Amino acid sequence: MTTLDSKLNAYISxxxxxxxxxxxxxxxxxxxxxxxxxxxxxxxLRESKDALLAANKADVDSVADSRPESxxxxxxxxxxxxxxxxxxxxxxxxxPDPVGRLLSxxxxxxxxxxxxxxxxxxxxxxxxxxxPNVGADAxxxxxxxxxxxxxxxxxxxxxxxxEIVACMQKGLEAAGLPRAAVQTVETTDRNxxxxxxxxxxxxxxVIPRGGRGLVELVRDEAKVPTLLHLDGNCHSYIHADAxxxxxxxxxRNAKLRRxxxxxATESIVVDRAIAEAVIPRLADVMQGCExxxxxxxxxIAPGLAEATDEDWxxxxxxxxxxxxxxxxxxxxxxxxxxxxxxxxxxxxTEDKEAARRFMTSIDSAVVMHNASTQFSDGGEFGMGAEIxxxxxxxHARGPVGLEQLTSFKYLVHGNGQTRP
Numbered sequence: 001m002t003t004l005d006s007k008l009n010a011y012i013s014x015x016x017x018x019x020x021x022x023x024x025x026x027x028x029x030x031x032x033x034x035x036x037x038x039x040x041x042x043x044x045l046r047e048s049k050d051a052l053l054a055a056n057k058a059d060v061d062s063v064a065d066s067r068p069e070s071x072x073x074x075x076x077x078x079x080x081x082x083x084x085x086x087x088x089x090x091x092x093x094x095x096p097d098p099v100g101r102l103l104s105x106x107x108x109x110x111x112x113x114x115x116x117x118x119x120x121x122x123x124x125x126x127x128x129x130x131x132p133n134v135g136a137d138a139x140x141x142x143x144x145x146x147x148x149x150x151x152x153x154x155x156x157x158x159x160x161x162x163e164i165v166a167c168m169q170k171g172l173e174a175a176g177l178p179r180a181a182v183q184t185v186e187t188t189d190r191n192x193x194x195x196x197x198x199x200x201x202x203x204x205x206v207i208p209r210g211g212r213g214l215v216e217l218v219r220d221e222a223k224v225p226t227l228l229h230l231d232g233n234c235h236s237y238i239h240a241d242a243x244x245x246x247x248x249x250x251x252r253n254a255k256l257r258r259x260x261x262x263x264a265t266e267s268i269v270v271d272r273a274i275a276e277a278v279i280p281r282l283a284d285v286m287q288g289c290e291x292x293x294x295x296x297x298x299x300i301a302p303g304l305a306e307a308t309d310e311d312w313x314x315x316x317x318x319x320x321x322x323x324x325x326x327x328x329x330x331x332x333x334x335x336x337x338x339x340x341x342x343x344x345x346x347x348x349t350e351d352k353e354a355a356r357r358f359m360t361s362i363d364s365a366v367v368m369h370n371a372s373t374q375f376s377d378g379g380e381f382g383m384g385a386e387i388x389x390x391x392x393x394x395h396a397r398g399p400v401g402l403e404q405l406t407s408f409k410y411l412v413h414g415n416g417q418t419r420p
Contacts, residue, residue, distance in 0.1 A: 011187065012195040016202025018180035019123045019148040025178050026120065026146045031097040033175045034144050038093040041140070041171025042086040048167055049082050055159035056132065063156045070260035070318045074130045075157055085136045085164075089171075092140045092384035098402040099146045113413040118406040120146030122204035125196045126387065127152045127218060129210035132160035137378075137385035138207075139168045139182045145405035148181045150203070152196055154210070155188040162186065197222040207400070209388040212315070227396060229388040231315040232262030233341040234373045237332045237358065239349035240273035246370070247348040248278070248285045254346065254372040256289060260317045262389060263344050263376035267312060267322045269332050275300055275325050282323065293323040300325075312339045329354050333361045340364055342391045344376035365391050365398040 026034075045052065056077040064072060101118040108114065124147050126138040135151050142149035153161040161184055168182040185192050197206060200223050208218040212231045219228060236254050238247045254265035268291075270278050279300045283291060291297075292311050293304035304323060311322040312335075326332045336345050346368035347358040355369040366376045366389070376399070378386020383401030390396045396404035 005191065008187070008189060008191055009195050012185070012192060012199055013202065015150050015183050015185065016123065016199045019150050019183060020202050022178040022180040023120065023122050023146075023148040026143075026148060026181060029146065029177055033177055034097070034146075035093040037143060037171045037175035037177050038089045038140055039171070040174035041136075041168045042089040042093075044167035044170040045082060045086040045089070045136070045164070048163060049079070052082060052160065052163045052167075053077060053079075055163045056157075058159045059132075059157050067156075068318060071130060073258065074260040075132070075160075077132060077160060081133065085133050088133075088137060088379065088385045089140045091379075092144050092402070095144065095384050095402060097144065098406050101406075103408055110417050111415060112417055115411040115413070116408050117411055118403075119409050121405060121407050122147060123202055124149045124405070125152065125199070125203045125206040125224070126150070127193060127196070127206060127208045127210070127214065129154040129214055130157055132157045132164060134209055134387075135161050135164045135184070136168070138387045139165070141385060141387050141400075141402060141405055143168075143172075143177075143181060145402050147405055148183075150183050150185065150196065152185040152193060158186070158188060193217070194221055197224060200224050207388055227388070227390055227400065228392050229262075229390060231341050232264065232343040232376075232389070233267065233313060233315045233339065234263060234265050234343055234376075235267045235269055235336045235340055235345045236265045236373060237269040237326075237336060237345070237347045238271060238274065238278055239329065239332070239347055239351065239354050239358075240271040241351040241354060242271075242274065242278075242348045243350055244274065244278060244281070248281055250346075250348055250370065250372050251282070252285050254374055255286065255321050256319070257372070257374050259319055261374065262315075263374045264317070265321065265346070265373045266314065266316050267324060267339065269324050269326055269335060270297070271329075271332065272296070272325050272327050279304075279323065279325075286321070289319045289321055291321055291323050294325060296325040297323045315341065329357060333358060336362055343389055344368065344373045346371060346373050365389060 103116040106114040128134045165184045169179040203224045207227045208215050283301045291304045292307035298304045307322045342364045344366040345364045359367045378399035378401045381399050386399040
């Protein structure tokens with residue numbers, strides 16, 4: 001181990017020990033203390049808006065010439081986005097406290113009463129890229145669910161993250177809670193990620209939120225448990241019995257509202273029965289978006305670019321979408337099942353039975369009927385915010401909010417029973 005590695009591991013261990021100590025204090029924090037910290041953090045974000053926007057401008061300027069506009073959009077903050085961050089913290093304060101929930105009670109024949117209650121996970125490592133608001137959302141959700149968090153944002157958002165964490169720590173102090181409940185890894189050394197993934201003595205769970213490269217790194221390197229969020233290769237299928245006008249509006253929103261979010265539709269699947277009516281209109285309503293079609297779609301609309309096999313499995317995060325023509329519901333289900341990343345997929349149809357079959361057959365974390373895939377979001381699901389979209393099947397799936405950031409333990413009440 002080099003001297004640099006020793007220093008880096010010592011640094012991460014220090015953050016980990018501080019977080020572990022803070023997590024113990026949070027076990028006895030009251031709901032009102034946590035809510036007070038969230039409200040005070042929201043106030044600090046508003047009061048520090050000018051400093052935060054200046055820090056964010058420094059981040060944006062540092063990568064403006066080397067990253068696509070979709071990336072810059074994820075990174076950029078403005079007055080509205082700062083206010084949205086602050087409002088999200090206040091919304092989380094209004095939500096029920098997930099800690100201490102009685103999940104089940106069992107009365108045993110021997111008189112023992114066994115309760116299963118929700119408890120915090122402990123220390124969470126949050127590794128994410130580009131979007132500064134993820135730091136605020138993750139901090140707030142971890143705090144409300146009684147967890148300490150160590151943030152490791154992307155190097156491109158380092159100034160913004162530092163300001164956001166400072167605001168969160170002001171809120172913690174105002175409520176009499178430890179500042180170390182929210183910390184950030186300030187070094188941009190990429191080996192810090194590996195050090196965090198190996199910190200089994202301190203970290204109980206790591207959650208990555210970013211591109212496939214980051215998620216695969218976490219999956220392959222982690223020695224601590226992980227909650228994975230794979231890429232969002234989302235599909236919108238326009239069924240033969242779709243309301244065409246409604247569907248075109250939904251698909252436009254699903255793709256172009258914000259192209260850089262993981263819930264953006266990347267592949268538009270069109271039923272052959274209505275392809276002649278839909279695809280020319282699709283090219284019209286998706287102005288500014290490059291559409292890459294299969295041979296049949298290009299025959300109907302010659303202006304479409306040619307799609308390759310790679311396009312069907314690509315998360316563009318940009319103003320690009322692939323267009324695939326399928327021969328009915330069964331082929332649509334096969335196509336989406338093969339190429340989806342398991343994040344969010346949608347069917348657009350007025351046929352309830354077709355919708356039921358699609359929603360039952362598609363094994364994604366979120367499946368929608370007649371709605372934009374961009375609704376796949378913790379805030380839109382009533383969670384106040386989300387720490388990510390889990391695409392695995394264990395512990396949590398879909399938007400990860402307060403309830404998913406708790407574990408449970410058993411409380412057993414007796415009256416002197418002994419086991420024979």
